[in-house]
Amino acid sequence: MRKTNLLIALLAAMVLMLAACGSNDEASTEPTKKESTETAEAEGQEEAAAAGEEGPAYPMTVSPTVAVSEGRDGSSTSFEDVEFESMPEKIVVFDYGFLDTLDALGVEGIVGVAKDTSLPAHLEKYASDEYKSIGSLKEPLLEDIAEMAPDVIFISGRQSAFYEELKEIAPVVFVGTSQDDYWNTFLSSVDLAAKMFGKEAEAEEYTAKFDSALEEVKALAGTYETSLVTMYNEGKLSGFASNSNFGYIYNIYGFKPVTEDIESSSHGSNFGFEAILEFNPQVLFVIDRTAAIGGESNIDADMENDIIKKTDAYKNGKIVYLDGPLWYLSGGGLQSELAKIEEVLAELK
Structure with a gap:
C-alpha cells in the first residue's frame, strides 16, 4: 500500500515537471514586445529596400556645395557643414535652382520660397498661398521665416550676407553653384538633395536625360x-x-x-x-x-x-x-x- 502511494506521488510529480517544462518552452518562444517591434521594423526595412523605398540614413552630415562665397564687394563668406539628426520636414528655399531640383525629385515639406522676386515660369505653382513668402532673393524676411520654424534653410550666393542671421533661425545649407566649376557644383546640389530626402533613384533617372541631350548639343556645337x-x-x-x-x-x-x-x-x-x-x-x-x-x-x-x-x-x-x-x-x-x-x-x- 505504501509502495502504491509512493508510486502515485512520483507519477504526479513527473506530470507537474513535464507541464512546467512545456510552459517554459512556450514562454521562451513567445517574443517580447521589444522583439516584436524590432522584427516588424526589420521586415519593414527589408520590404522598403526591395521596393526601392529605403529612406536616407540619419544622423547625416551635409556639406555645402561651395565652401566659400566671394562677394562682388571683395567680401567672403565661409559656409559650414551641418549635422541633421533626422530628415527635415519643414523646408525653406531661397535658391530657385535648388527649388527646381526639389520639385523635380518630388520632395515634400516646402513651406517658404522667395516669392518677392519673379518666380521662373516652371515654378509658378510656388506663388500660391500654400507656400509662404520669405522675401526676395536679396532681402530675406527674417521675422517671417522665424515664425515658420523651419528645419532647414537652403541658400545660395545672393543670400550670403544674411548667412549668420539665418543660422540663428535654423540650420542653413549653401546649395549654390561656383563660377569656376558651375556644372560639377550643380551636380553636387542634386546629389545633396537626393541623399537628404531619399531620392537617389529619382535623381539618377532624371540626370540620365542629360546624357543624350549633351551628346546632341555637343555635336551641334x-x-x-x-x-x-x-x-x-x-x-x-x-x-x-x-x-x-x-x-x-x-x-x-x-x-x-x-x-x-x-x-x-x-x-x-x-x-x-x-x-x-x-x-x-x-x-x-x-x-x-x-x-x-x-x-x-x-x-x-x-x-x-x-x-x-x-x-x-x-x-x-x-x-x-x-x-x-x-x-x-x-x-x-x-x-x-x-x-x-x-x-x-x-x-x-
Whole structure:
C-alpha cells in the first residue's frame, strides 16, 4: 500500500515537471514586445529596400556645395557643414535652382520660397498661398521665416550676407553653384538633395536625360568655329569667358569661345557692340537680364543695330536670344539645366 502511494506521488510529480517544462518552452518562444517591434521594423526595412523605398540614413552630415562665397564687394563668406539628426520636414528655399531640383525629385515639406522676386515660369505653382513668402532673393524676411520654424534653410550666393542671421533661425545649407566649376557644383546640389530626402533613384533617372541631350548639343556645337556668350542689361552688353558663370556653354556644351580675353565676373565684363563686330563670332548668345528682373526690355531694337548687322552671327541668323529668367535666375536645377540645353538645340537646329 505504501509502495502504491509512493508510486502515485512520483507519477504526479513527473506530470507537474513535464507541464512546467512545456510552459517554459512556450514562454521562451513567445517574443517580447521589444522583439516584436524590432522584427516588424526589420521586415519593414527589408520590404522598403526591395521596393526601392529605403529612406536616407540619419544622423547625416551635409556639406555645402561651395565652401566659400566671394562677394562682388571683395567680401567672403565661409559656409559650414551641418549635422541633421533626422530628415527635415519643414523646408525653406531661397535658391530657385535648388527649388527646381526639389520639385523635380518630388520632395515634400516646402513651406517658404522667395516669392518677392519673379518666380521662373516652371515654378509658378510656388506663388500660391500654400507656400509662404520669405522675401526676395536679396532681402530675406527674417521675422517671417522665424515664425515658420523651419528645419532647414537652403541658400545660395545672393543670400550670403544674411548667412549668420539665418543660422540663428535654423540650420542653413549653401546649395549654390561656383563660377569656376558651375556644372560639377550643380551636380553636387542634386546629389545633396537626393541623399537628404531619399531620392537617389529619382535623381539618377532624371540626370540620365542629360546624357543624350549633351551628346546632341555637343555635336551641334562642333559645327561652329566660334561663339560668344553675352548678357543684355538695359541697352548694355557684358561678355563671358569660359571661366565665368555661363562658361558651361563652352566647357560643357562644347561651343568654342571666340576669345578668352574677357575679364572673369559674375556679370561679365563690359563688351561694346564694336567689340562683337571685331571678334565676329559665328554664334552670338544673348541672355536678357532686363527681362529676368522684371524690367522693360528693348533687346531686339538695341541688339539689331547697324554694327551687329555686319556680324556673321546676324547675317546667318545665329543670334540666339536666351530666356532671361531661366538663364539668369533659375539655373542650377534639374529642370532648368535640361531646359537650357533644349533651348539651345531648338534655336540652332
